[in-house]
Amino acid sequence: VQLQASGGGLVQAGGSLRLSCAASGLTFSFSTTGWFRQAPGKEREFVAAIRWTGGNAKYADSVKGRFTIARENAKNRMFLQMNSLKPEDTAVYYCAADALGTAQDMGNDAEYDYWGQGTLVTVSS
Numbered sequence: 001v002q003l004q005a006s007g008g009g010l011v012q013a014g015g016s017l018r019l020s021c022a023a024s025g026l027t028f029s030f031s032t033t034g035w036f037r038q039a040p041g042k043e044r045e046f047v048a049a050i051r052w053t054g055g056n057a058k059y060a061d062s063v064k065g066r067f068t069i070a071r072e073n074a075k076n077r078m079f080l081q082m083n084s085l086k087p088e089d090t091a092v093y094y095c096a097a098d099a100l101g102t103a104q105d106m107g108n109d110a111e112y113d114y115w116g117q118g119t120l121v122t123v124s125s
Contacts, residue, residue: 001025001114005095008119011085015123019080021095021116028052028076032098035069035080036109037091037121047093048080049106058106063089085123092118 003026007019019035034049048069050057057069066085071078078095096112103111 001097001099003095003097003114003116005093005116005119008093008121010122010124013085013087013123013125015085016081016083017085017121019082019093019095019119019121021078021080023076023078023097023114026076026097026099026114028071028097029073030101032101032103032106032111033071033078034096034098034106034112035078035093036096037089037093038118039088039091042091044094044109046107046109049103050078051106052101056106060107082121085121087123087125090121090123092120094118 002024004022030052035047038044048059050069068081095116097114099113
């Protein structure tokens with residue numbers, strides 16, 4: 001199983017980025033998938049997650065109204081559209097998948113079986 005995150009980069013505050021996560025070796029259609037991030041010197045934190053149906057999206061309070069998670073099951077891909085970016089959004093962003101779609105708490109990183117390598121997002125002020 002491999003998850004490949006991409007789309008990170010350097011952007012000014014107020015700007016936008018779109019992250020992508022491509023999955024292989026996994027029955028993606030039945031997975032709960034999510035995004036987490038880790039800023040320098042901080043613990044990894046939940047950003048957003050979505051059930052395999054494409055519904056029941058969950059967001060961290062800090063990104064609600066600015067970030068949108070989506071997935072394209074037919075192509076084994078997930079996305080995170082990030083708008084109105086702030087310097088505090090600077091972090092390495094990781095995509096994750098729960099293989100069987102059984103995660104009870106989508107915001108709990110312990111519920112996820114597979115992780116991508118991360119993509120760096122830097123927001124300048």
